[in-house]
Amino acid sequence: MVFAINEINENPELLPNITLGFRIYDSCFNEMQAVNGALQIMSGGEKPIPNYICDMKSKVAGLVGDIQSSSSVAVARILGLYRIPQISYGSALAYLSDKINFPSFLRTTLNDKVIPYYFNMLMIHFNWTWIGILASNNDFDLYDSELLRKDIEAAGICVAFFMRISVQHTRDQTLSIIQAIRKSTATVVVLYCSMLELIPFMRVATEVNITGKVWVASGSVMTSPIFSYKEFWRILNGTVGVKSPLIIIPGFGKFLYSIQPSLYPKDIFMKSFWEAGFNCLWANGSHNVPNSTSNGTIYCSGQENLKYLANQGYHERASVFSIRVYNAVYSLAHGINTMLSCRSELLCLNISRLDPWKILQYVKRVKVKNTAGQELAFDENGDQIFNLEYVNWQALPNGETKYVPFATLEEFPESHIVTSDNTVFWSGDYTQAPTSKCSTSCPPGYRKAPQKGQPGCCFDCILCSENEFTNETDSTSCIRCPKDMWTNEKHTVCWLRTLEFLSYNEILGGTLATISIVGSLLPLSILAIFIRNSETPIVKANNRSLSYLLLFSLCFCSLCALMFIGHPITITCILRQFIFGISFVMCISCILGKTMMVVIAFNLTQPKSNRRMWLNSGVTNTLVLVCTAIQVIICAGWLAHSPPFEYTDNESKMGVIIVECNKGSPVAYSCTMGYMGFLATLCFVVAYLSRTLPGSFNEAKLITFSMLIFGSVWISFIPAYLSTTGKYMVAVEIFAILSSSSGLVTCIFLPKVYIIIMRPEMNKKDRNIFIKKDQS
Numbered sequence: 001m002v003f004a005i006n007e008i009n010e011n012p013e014l015l016p017n018i019t020l021g022f023r024i025y026d027s028c029f030n031e032m033q034a035v036n037g038a039l040q041i042m043s044g045g046e047k048p049i050p051n052y053i054c055d056m057k058s059k060v061a062g063l064v065g066d067i068q069s070s071s072s073v074a075v076a077r078i079l080g081l082y083r084i085p086q087i088s089y090g091s092a093l094a095y096l097s098d099k100i101n102f103p104s105f106l107r108t109t110l111n112d113k114v115i116p117y118y119f120n121m122l123m124i125h126f127n128w129t130w131i132g133i134l135a136s137n138n139d140f141d142l143y144d145s146e147l148l149r150k151d152i153e154a155a156g157i158c159v160a161f162f163m164r165i166s167v168q169h170t171r172d173q174t175l176s177i178i179q180a181i182r183k184s185t186a187t188v189v190v191l192y193c194s195m196l197e198l199i200p201f202m203r204v205a206t207e208v209n210i211t212g213k214v215w216v217a218s219g220s221v222m223t224s225p226i227f228s229y230k231e232f233w234r235i236l237n238g239t240v241g242v243k244s245p246l247i248i249i250p251g252f253g254k255f256l257y258s259i260q261p262s263l264y265p266k267d268i269f270m271k272s273f274w275e276a277g278f279n280c281l282w283a284n285g286s287h288n289v290p291n292s293t294s295n296g297t298i299y300c301s302g303q304e305n306l307k308y309l310a311n312q313g314y315h316e317r318a319s320v321f322s323i324r325v326y327n328a329v330y331s332l333a334h335g336i337n338t339m340l341s342c343r344s345e346l347l348c349l350n351i352s353r354l355d356p357w358k359i360l361q362y363v364k365r366v367k368v369k370n371t372a373g374q375e376l377a378f379d380e381n382g383d384q385i386f387n388l389e390y391v392n393w394q395a396l397p398n399g400e401t402k403y404v405p406f407a408t409l410e411e412f413p414e415s416h417i418v419t420s421d422n423t424v425f426w427s428g429d430y431t432q433a434p435t436s437k438c439s440t441s442c443p444p445g446y447r448k449a450p451q452k453g454q455p456g457c458c459f460d461c462i463l464c465s466e467n468e469f470t471n472e473t474d475s476t477s478c479i480r481c482p483k484d485m486w487t488n489e490k491h492t493v494c495w496l497r498t499l500e501f502l503s504y505n506e507i508l509g510g511t512l513a514t515i516s517i518v519g520s521l522l523p524l525s526i527l528a529i530f531i532r533n534s535e536t537p538i539v540k541a542n543n544r545s546l547s548y549l550l551l552f553s554l555c556f557c558s559l560c561a562l563m564f565i566g567h568p569i570t571i572t573c574i575l576r577q578f579i580f581g582i583s584f585v586m587c588i589s590c591i592l593g594k595t596m597m598v599v600i601a602f603n604l605t606q607p608k609s610n611r612r613m614w615l616n617s618g619v620t621n622t623l624v625l626v627c628t629a630i631q632v633i634i635c636a637g638w639l640a641h642s643p644p645f646e647y648t649d650n651e652s653k654m655g656v657i658i659v660e661c662n663k664g665s666p667v668a669y670s671c672t673m674g675y676m677g678f679l680a681t682l683c684f685v686v687a688y689l690s691r692t693l694p695g696s697f698n699e700a701k702l703i704t705f706s707m708l709i710f711g712s713v714w715i716s717f718i719p720a721y722l723s724t725t726g727k728y729m730v731a732v733e734i735f736a737i738l739s740s741s742s743g744l745v746t747c748i749f750l751p752k753v754y755i756i757i758m759r760p761e762m763n764k765k766d767r768n769i770f771i772k773k774d775q776s
Contacts, residue, residue, distance in 0.1 A: 001022060001024070001064060001325050001326075001329055002022070003249070003251075003252055003255045003326070004325070004326045004329035004330060005020045005021070005022055005329060006255075007251070007371075008020055008329070008330070008333045014333060014334070014337055015333055015336060015337050015340075018336070018340075020061075020333065021058060023040075023041055025037030025038075025040065025041065027065070027066050027068070027071050029068055029071070029194075029195070029196050030071070031070055031071050031074040032074075033071075034065075034066050034068075034071035034074060034075050035074050035075060035078065036048055038063060038075045038078060038079065039078070041060060041063060042060060042079075042082070042084070043055075044056075044058065044060075059354050059356075060084065060356060061085070061332055061336055061354070061356060062084060062085035062086065062087065062332045062356060062359065062363070063075070063079060063084065063085070063086045063087070064086075064087050064088075064089065064325060064328045064329060064332070065086075065088060065089070066090070066091060067088070067089065067090030067091065068090070068091065068194060068196075069091040069093035069096065069141075069144075069194075069220075070138060070194075071091075072086070072088045072091035072093070072096060072105070073093065073095070073096065073102075076096065076102045076104070076105040077101070077102070079104050080101070080102055080103050080104045080105065082104075082356065082357065083103060083356065083357035083360050084104055084356040084357070084360070085104055085106065085332060085335070085356060085359055085360045085363050086104055086105050086106065087106045087107060087108060087328035087331060087332065087363075088105070088106070088107040088108070088109065088328075089107070089108050089109060089321055089324035089325045089327075089328050090109055090220065090223070090321060090324065091109070092107075092109055092110060092111055092112045092115070092144075092219055092220050093111070093112060093143070093144060094111045094112045094113045094143075094144060094147065095143060095144075096111065097113075097381035097383060098381075099380075099382065102382075104360050105382055106331070106363065106364070106378055106382040106383075107382065107383055107384065108324040108325075108327040108328050108331070108384045109219070109244070109324055109383075109384065110219065110244070110384075110386070110388065111381070111383050112144045112147065112148070112218075113147065114388070115148070115218050115219055115242065116147065116148045116151035116152060117151070118242045118388055118390075118409060119148070119151075119152065119190065119216070119218075119242075120151065120152060120155040120157065121409055121415060121416075122216070122240075122242075122390060122407075122417065123152075123155075123157050123188070124155065124157075125407070125416075125417040126433050126436075127435070127437075128157070128187075128188050128435075128436040128437075129156070129157050129158060129436070129437050129438070129457045130157075130158055130160050130185065130186045130187075130188075130436050130437050130457050130458075131152070131157060131158075131159060131160060131188040131189070131190055131216075131436060132159070132160050132161045132162075132163070132181060132184055132186045132188070132189045132190065133145065133148065133149060133152075133159055133161070133162045133163070133189075133192060134163050134164075134165060134177075134181075134189055134190065134191050134192065134193060134201070135148075135162065135163070135164050135165070135192045135193055136164070136165060136166070136192075136193035136194050136196075136197040137164035137165060137166035137169075137197070138166070138194075138197075141192065141193055141194060141197075142164075144192070145162075145192045145193075148190070148192055148218075149162060156456075157457070158438060158455035158456060158457035158458070159455070160185065160186035160455075161180060161181065161184050161186065163177050163180065163181065165177065165193060165197045165198070165200075165201045166197055167196050167197055167200060169200065169201075171204060174200065174201055174204040175204060175208070177201070178201075178204060178205055178208060178210055181210065182210060182212075185438060186438075187212070187213060187428070187434045187435065187436035188213075188214050188436040189213050189214070189216070190216045190217075190218070191216065191217045191218065191221045191239075192218045192221070193221065194220065194221075194224070195221070195224040195225060195226045198221065198224075198226055199226065199229070202226070202229075202232045202235065202236070203231070205235055206232060206234070206235055210235065211428060211429060212428045212429070213427070213428050214238070214240070214426055214427050214428050214430065214434055214436070215235075215236060215238075215239040215240070215427050216239070216240055216241060217239050217240070217241035217393075218241065218242070219241065219242050219243055219244075219388065221241065222239070222241035222242065222243045222391065222393070222403075223243050223319070223320045223321060227239075227393055227401060228313070233395040233401075235427070236395075236427065237393070237394065237395045237425065237427060238392065238393070238394065238424075238425045238426045238427030238428070238430075239392070239393045239427055240390065240391070240392050240393075240406075240424070240426075241390070241391060241393070242388040242389070242390055242391070243320050243388060243389065243391055243403065244320055244323070244324070244386055244387075244388055244389070245386075245387070245388075245389050245405070246317055246320060246323075246403065246405075247323045247372045247374055248316055248317065248372065249316065249322060249323060249326055249370075249371065249372055250371050250372060251371075252316045252322065252326075253315060253316035256306065256314065256315065256316060257305075257306045259306060260302060260303075261274060261302045262302060274300050274302070274304070275300060277304075277306075277308075277309050277312070277314065278298075278300060278304045278308070278309075279298065280298040280299055280300040280304075281297060281298070281299055281300065282299070282300050283299050311398065311399060311400050312399065312400075313400070313401055317402075320403075323374070326370065327370060327374070327384065330368075330370055331363055331366050331376050331378075332359070332363060334363075334366045334368050334376070335359050335360075335362040335364075335365075335366050336354070336359055336362070338362045338365075338366070339354075339358060339359055339362045340354075363378075364378055364382065366378065374386070387408070387409065388409070389405045389407070389408050389409075390405065390406055390407040390408070390409075390417070391403040391404060391405050392404045392405075392406050392422075392424045392425060394425050404422050404423075404424070404425075405420060405422060406419060406420055406422045406423075406424050407419045407420060408420075437457065438454070438455070438457040438458040438459075439451075439457065439458050439459050439460070439461075440461075441473050441474050442459070442461035442473065442474050442475065443461070443473060444470055444471045444472060444473060444475075444490070444491075444492040445463060445464055445469065445470060445490045445492045446461040446463055446464065446470070446475070446491075447461070447462055447464055447470060447475050447476060447477055447478050448460075448461065448462075448474060448475065448476050449461075449462045463491060464478035464487070464491040465478065466487070466654060467480060467481050467486060467487060467650070467651075467654075468480050468481065468487065469481060469487045469488075469491045469492060469493060469494055470491070470492070471492050471493060478491070481494035482494065483648075483650055483657075484496065484497055484657065485497060486654060486655040486656070487655075495655065497650070497655055497656055497657040498655065498656055498657070499567075499656075499657050499659055500653070500656045500657065500658045500659065500726045500727055501566070501567055501568060501658070501659040501660065501726075501727055501730075502564065502565050502566070502727040502730045502731055502734075503565070503566065503567070503727075504565055504566060508727070508731055509565045509566075509727075509731075512561065512565060512731060512734050512735070512738070513561075513562060513565050515561075515738055516558050516559060516561035516562050516565075516734070516738060517558075517559075517562075519558035519561075519738055519741060519742055519745075520555045520556075520558035520559045522558075522742075522745055523551040523552070523554040523555040523558070523745055523749075524551070524555050526551055526745070526749045526750075526753055527548060527551040527552065527555075529753055529756060529757070530547060530548065530551070531548070533756050533763075536756065536763045537763055537764060538752050538755055538756060538762075538763045539752075539756075541699070543593065543594055543597050543620055545621065546590045546593050546594050546597075546620055546621075547590075547594070549590050549624065550587060550590035550591065550594070550744075550748075551745075551749070553583055553584075553586040553587040553590060554587055554741050554744060554745055556579065556583040556586075557580075557583045557584055557587060557737060557740075557741040558737075558738060558742075560576065560579040560580045560583055560737065561734045561737050561738055563575055563576035563579060563580075564576055564730050564733060564734050564737075565730075565734070567659060568646050568647075568659055568660060568661045569646050570644075570645045570646050572661075573643075573644040573645055573646055573661035573662070574639065574643050574644050576644075576661065577635075577638075577644055577661075577663070577669070577672070578635045578639070580737065581631055581634075581635055581672040581673075581676065582628065582631055582632060582635065584676050584737075584740075584741075585627060585628055585630075585631035585675065585676055585679060586624065586627075586628045586631075587744060588627075588676065588680050588683055588710075589623065589624040589627035589628055589679065590624055591683050591687075591703055591706070591707070591744070591748070592623065592624075592627065592679060592682060592683040592686065593620035593621075593623045593624050594620070594699055594703065595683055595686045595687045595690060595699070595700060595703050596620065596623065597620055627679060630675065631672070631675060631676070634668065634671050634675060635668075635672065637668065638665055638668035638669070638671075638672065641665055641668065642664040642665035642668065643664050644661050644662060644663055644664045645661070645662050645664060646659070646661065647659075647660055647661065647662035648660075649725075652725045652726065653725065653726060656726070658725065658726040658727075660726070660729070660730070677711075677714065680707055680710055680711055680714075681711070683703065683707050684704065684707035684708065684711060687700050687701075687703035687704040687707060688700075688704045699748065702747050702748050702751060703747075703748060705747050706743055706744050706746075706747035706748050709740070709743035709744075709747060710740045710743055710744060713736050713739045713740045713743065714736060714740060717732065717733070717736040720732045721733060721736075
């Protein structure tokens, strides 16, 4: 401030014929002391007299300060009544931007609303999602820290703990806070407090040697004198934070080294500063005693070289407040200069008419560049506009300390952090950027499931469900695959499903198709043999036409199995069930007719009985026709109400689309199978009861055995069919069809074929046994 005022007074182009003076008061980080100093400046006397000006010789143009927000608020409320310009170089409280409550307050530092944005970008850059906040327990810092917390949580970052520290805290209270910080899994701790609260906290933290935490400091902490306390260097070394870029004021370094106690004899801090810097004592408080040694005591001479203190931090780069104070003084000077610039005699003002409330309007509109090339301007809220940089505070082994810029925030093409080549020294004994997460990231294929009672950053990783995937890390939900696709085992991508149906190209389908064709040729071969030997007793026995029809039906039963093989389409789905149902019912109807013929024939022993009319072949043919017609009616109703159709099953098997035929109506399918089962049961019962009837070519025993096989096959088919899926379910049904039809052919016709071919001598009438003549 002294340097800036001297520079302005020596500049003939800025405020010519006007000399700027100053008074410096120490607020001692105390609101009452700050108000007392402000009132003394306003009244101009040794004691503050509110609302009175005792010194008429000098004019108060404005006030520069304070560094602490709470002090600035107290002073700004008083200065705002008189519209006296107040420019703070360190108060960042966002509330001070309210021009209704603080109409004359300006500042050359950013307000706290900007800091959370910088913090958020820093945490996103290092992927820190689990942090702690240490805030001051006073009205102003509580307000700003709550804003910080809301902004951080809005950015998707979780707050592990939110501790408040106070100057009034006892050692035990501080120890409990430190213990909570130690137990927390959060690695990053944000320091959002003032130096007054931070000093007692750091003293206790140093004693208990807290480690493993990375300190991230707000702008007010990063630029506070807390870093001048050597006892805290071990803990604070490596602290990262934000501050305005370091701008070197031309000539300021030379001015610093030219200071001598004799030039400022009334400076109350000069003596203590000289003694602390050069490790000497003033003899009798005099500033003019030559440097001498007595009994090991070194006395100050006042001629010591200040460059000796450069390694201890006494240089133009030491404080970021330098450029801010410099800008504050120059803003006031340019405001006064603009106000006093005459364009007409009516508007010209002299020093006697220089009132602070008039100066305020011109200071607000200042827009110039300082000697360092930085633009001085205030926005509508009285805040100076500039960008911050990310810095790393480092204490070197040689006792030197420095702020090392390591990153800047760029807004284009989108907001992102650009890091520099400077090496970052991390606090907490970390050799590289640490991680600070409540839960480890979920890999692709997993989704995040929030933990009960915990913030959103605490979660469990759960594998995506079947047919769902995610190819992103930390995904909150899984994406369902399209119907024709399926996930891989890791659930990271969707693959095309394979179509599953019983195909002719595979071994199972080809084998069943071959068996079906061979099985259909067998009844046709037997039919040819029967037609060739149609006049033999064994063919004539038990109704020759029914045997032909039965063999023809069995041929269709075997061939209908081919309808179950291949890619199902709606027409094949309809035909396979109808041909299957009608063919088997016709077979069983024929067998039932042959069985009924045996029973009737052996119960009509009287030659001239009127009941012999039942031996007519038309009766059995009618029986077959009626039984088959009933099945046709059932199938027709099935087709009319809810016919079978092609269906794709995407859920039963992973990675496979089962192409199958949907039955349409389970009730109609059950009726079809139930009716066939009823006829088979009836046929079995009748054949079983007539198995002991005499006769050389009595088929009752053969029919009984064939129906027993037929029933066994289809009864075992039910659980086997229900326990399989896909092509194997179709294969089970084909196997049941082929097995049952083969059983009928084998049991009923092969013994007869054996007699016809291999034992022709047995194919003759037994004259001792009564045989009814074949009516066909």
